[in-house]
Amino acid sequence: MVAALAALAPTLGDAAAVPFFAVAGAAFFGVRDGELFETLALPGDREEERLYGLVSFALAGAGLALFASLPRAFGRVPLPYEAFAAATLAVAAGRLGRTLLSRETSDEFTLVAGYVAAGTAAALAGQVAVRLQTGAPVDGATVPLLTFLAAAAALTAALVRSLVFSRDAHITSVLVAFATWGFLALEPTVGAPLIAVGLAVTGALGYVSFAIGTASVAGMLTGVVSALLAVVLGGVGWFLTLMSFYAIGGLASKYRFDEKAERGVAQENEGARGTGNVLANSAVALAAVVGYAAAPHLALPAAPLGFLFAGATATAMADTLSSEIGGLFDGPRLVTTLRRVEPGTDGAITWQGELAGLVGALLVGALAAVGAPLFDPVVSGGVAAGGAVVAAGVAGMTVDSLLGALIEGDRVGNQAVNFLATLAGGAVAVALWAVV
Template sequence: MIRRLRRASIFAAVAALAVLAPALGTAAAVPFFAVAGLAFFGVRDGEWFETLALPGDREAERLYGLVSFAVAAGGLALFASLPRAPLPYEAFAAATLAVGAGRFGRTLVSRRTTDEFPLVAGYVAAGTVAALAGQIAVRLQTGAAVDAATVPLLVFLAAAAALTAALVRSLVFARDAHITTILVAFVVWGFLTLDPTVSAPLIAVGLAVTGALGYVSFAIGTASVAGMLTGVVAALLAVVLGGVGWFLTLMSFYAVGGLASKYRFDEKADRGVAQENEGARGTGNVLANSAVALAAVVGYAAAPHAAIPAAPFGAAFAGATATAMADTLSSEIGGLYDGPRLVTTLRRVEPGTDGAITWQGELAGLTGALLVGALAAGGGPVLDPVVSGGVAAGAVVLAAGFAGMTVDSILGALIEGERVGNQAVNFLATLAGSVVAVALLTVV
């Protein structure tokens, strides 16, 4: 354990070199390449090698884990220091420190527990604090503002960096810190380009609520660790880039859909229609149902910069979310009833058959789409609606959800199988729901 903590400390120290980038300028990559060269050529055995070696390094007799991390950081530093470089120093520092310090935070927590949620929480907390400190250090060197107006944005970028790093780490090998660092740098760069307006109360409440809901989803078994992280990232983007109404609309699907998957789970398992992995949804499932909605959130935030209308993105978001909700409830509730019929022929089939529907499932799906429509179009004194138009807009979202649910059933009956999986069908269905919502709201 002491060796692991020392190793994590070295990774964090290497990551901390990122704060020197503005001062070093075009030489910002030199310290990282020096570390990589020293680790590759100078440390082949002995106590330092045993301390710094990751799984697989001992067989290769090279510190490939540390070397690849330092090279990746050096490449990003070089990219950020070039004349008119598009990669901001803030993105470079946030990404590198989120990964390096996140590893240290996870290792520190592992001294007390092996439970996955505290380990992930340690990674995210340490990564967020370090990424925030790194951004502030960079901005102080470059003369950029660090005040009450900019700090909430920096907190959002730091949290997004740490959460993205934790998510990528959960999907790839733990030793692939170089891949994680590069991906996170480009994610933070993208958010900086969007330049969202972030207030202190919004980011404080957003982080608290999304973190709490993420813990609950993991604790009650409606999401795996990777699925939980994906949901937290998605919810944070919805509240920061969209607003409270967007957040509530998306969270209604996560909450109701997750509970529906656990509802009478044993009975559904006996019937062969239960969600796999004990009902805990992973990253693939979450993204299959949310990718279109998240793309719409990003498009909404980018619309002012591109001088294009933002309203269609709200319609796409609501239509995709209504489809995801309707499809999930129709499957989870409808699977409990006998006498399902194939949507394309209406002949009776066995429960669990792709494309099978029941009237109970259809009613449950419509109810879910109605809830999303009410949240998306309802608005209120403290939040703007996702789609404008009141009751008529809500009805359009309901219709889009029903249309998307029906497309999912048809695709399930026609193409779902060995080559086309359920997640691909879910994605296509939410895309169809978003298209229907945009088309209908255009003419309403």
């Protein structure tokens, strides 16, 4: 009910923050015990006898309302009302959906799905309400975009929620509001078939990754958000290229897992990749996707961003296969000296792992460069462009091994090394683009 106030922001105008401040004041000073307090109290509120969770959420709403409404008096439009309503309602309705389902089941995927479904529906309704008040169109051309924004807001909210405490809904709503604003500013072209297929496929793949144990809940949500952005902001080719890494890389982590665990080279957390691991391998590619969507607005060439994306993804694929397959073989050698070392040593390589990495880079290069007639390729230039991506993937894989041997340890972790390697692979691909 508090979040629904955000949908009234266009009508309330400069006073849009007033109801949120009123709720915060009433919750802080007026509700200290009784049935209403017990209903609204979050973990920790009962010990302190204050509804700090609700108060914080209401104050976050007030701050976003001020940021969305007051600058309009000076002819500026910072935070769009649609982003404000979508974020606030996605967080609140998502929590409601999860809470209702928790009475029936404790299955984490079901609870997350309830959060996302309720959050998406409420965020979509909030955006429609805002547009009806402002006179903006709500038709077949705009509803797919609003649906994408709603789904992106709900997925981002679920992801942030998985990383913070349940009392931090205020942090979640602020982060989601600015993320949604960024998606809206990119003005993506979203058709009904694209958003329908994109949501269905990414949701199904997210479930599979969680069900077979290749991703934790947070890792699954990170992958779903990444895949959704890739298909909407980039296109089908971008989506398939990224998903090839998620799918094959995840399966490679589970391949002969017990044997790798005995050798001390298995992926931690039973092979389930978390948010940190997913982002370490995908952050550069995601930045490239967003940059690609923003390029027309900034009068920048889009082509190098495609090579950055493909090179980083090829590196992630090559490095993952090299580690997961190569770790099964004896006789690893340190990449810097080629001396034999124990399995699991940072910077150790095997020829079998290097071959597996090359195959992974070849797959990504083929997907990125060969699109027609089914979909637009990520990089243009045919075989030469694909070869550049493959070379970048192998180069990035080698950089990962070198960094592992030289700097990885107590101060520099594996995730930082993975990020730097994908950045190097992307940079090599861009450099080769200038030649191709």
